Amino acid sequence: MDNLKEKAFQDKIDQDTRIEPKDWMPENYRKALIRQISQHAHSEIVGMLPEGNWVTRAPNLRRKVALLAKVQDEAGHGLYLYAAAETLGVSRDDLIDQLHTGKAKYSSIFNYPTISWADMGTIGWLVDGAAIMNQVPLCRCSYGPYARAMVRVCKEESFHQRQGYEILLTLSRGTEAQKQMLQDSVNRWWWPSLMMFGPSDSDSPHSAQSMAWKIKRFSNDELRQRFVDACVDQARILGVTLPDPDLKWNEERGHYDFGEIDWDEFWQVVKGHGPCNKDRIETRVKAYEDGAWVREAATAYAEKQAKRKEKVA
Numbered sequence: 021m022d023n024l025k026e027k028a029f030q031d032k033i034d035q036d037t038r039i040e041p042k043d044w045m046p047e048n049y050r051k052a053l054i055r056q057i058s059q060h061a062h063s064e065i066v067g068m069l070p071e072g073n074w075v076t077r078a079p080n081l082r083r084k085v086a087l088l089a090k091v092q093d094e095a096g097h098g099l100y101l102y103a104a105a106e107t108l109g110v111s112r113d114d115l116i117d118q119l120h121t122g123k124a125k126y127s128s129i130f131n132y133p134t135i136s137w138a139d140m141g142t143i144g145w146l147v148d149g150a151a152i153m154n155q156v157p158l159c160r161c162s163y164g165p166y167a168r169a170m171v172r173v174c175k176e177e178s179f180h181q182r183q184g185y186e187i188l189l190t191l192s193r194g195t196e197a198q199k200q201m202l203q204d205s206v207n208r209w210w211w212p213s214l215m216m217f218g219p220s221d222s223d224s225p226h227s228a229q230s231m232a233w234k235i236k237r238f239s240n241d242e243l244r245q246r247f248v249d250a251c252v253d254q255a256r257i258l259g260v261t262l263p264d265p266d267l268k269w270n271e272e273r274g275h276y277d278f279g280e281i282d283w284d285e286f287w288q289v290v291k292g293h294g295p296c297n298k299d300r301i302e303t304r305v306k307a308y309e310d311g312a313w314v315r316e317a318a319t320a321y322a323e324k325q326a327k328r329k330e331k332v333a
């Protein structure tokens with residue numbers, strides 16, 4: 021019976037029919053989605069921290085307003101994604117608990133420190149740039165609620181990428197010290213940005229199945245290559261050097277060749293031993309605890325309203 025259901029399910033996927041929450045789905049499809057969507061949601065929420073760190077130190081009011089708005093957008097992305105995960109039968113409290121107890125993964129990139137203002141520009145250019153490359157295909161993901169959430173996320177990410185690039189353009193036309201700050205920032209963020217796409221295809225345990233289910237539309241290496249190809253001209257316009265001596269155009273492949281990623285560093289960070297993993301989780305837990313009174317007040321108000329409605333009825 022399940023075999024028949026599974027065949028009908030795969031036929032739907034092959035015909036690009038969206039799967040919706042109440043449709044039958046294999047248990048492993050549900051689990052794969054909960055895993056990816058929740059990791060994605062956690063990444064958006066933890067992703068607020070490295071930039072939030074600079075809100076009070078933005079160089080002028082316009083920059084401060086834009087940065088604050090970007091960080092708020094990321095909170096919104098986290099909420100759409102938690103809501104999409106909840107349609108699969110998992111509770112938000114459980115997901116948040118997994119993040120706070122260190123059981124859940126989130127993107128490796130957010131475990132690196134933001135030590136200069138240029139990092140706000142570089143995160144927009146490279147980190148949001150990598151995110152867009154990875155996430156635009158997710159708008160065509162086979163699971164409806166995730167795909168629909170991604171449409172809005174991608175529109176906002178695109179705006180973030182441009183505001184980051186504009187920060188860097190301004191620095192690139194500035195003083196020698198500003199140009200150096202820009203180059204130093206790109207030196208630190210280039211390789212971690214390439215790691216955002218995940219392990220090489222040959223070391224990616226989930227890719228084949230996720231692609232067969234059209235959760236992922238392209239492999240980690242395909243998207244990483246597209247990202248490198250897109251960045252080279254953008255770096256040239258900024259007048260920065262990408263820190264990879266092996267980066268060069270390959271006429272035969274029609275792509276840029278690039279150097280070997282330090283996979284030891286990647287797995288160290290993923291396993292919790294990056295420069296900021298501990299600090300990020302501690303800050304996140306504190307923010308959650310400090311916000312308890314807001315959740316309590318909102319719940320008390322909702323309960324009061326519900327009782328009032330009951331009385332009227």
Ligand code: BYC
Nearest residue numbers: 060063064067126127128151215216217218224225226227
């Ligand atoms: N960092 O078989 P694989 C953002 C894990 S937010 C940490 O290739 P998959 C933004 C992977 O989870 C950016 N862990 O897995 C926010 C798996 O572990 P488990 C987040 C990583 O799922 C604010 C194991 O390694 N974007 O853009 O097929 C401001 C094996 O990997 C990483 C998303 O989440 C990593 N970099 O492919 C600015 C997008 N890479 O679960 C920007 C949606 C891999 O077996 N997610 N791992 O314990 C995806 O597209 C896919 O999940 C990935 C990984 C490409 C990330």
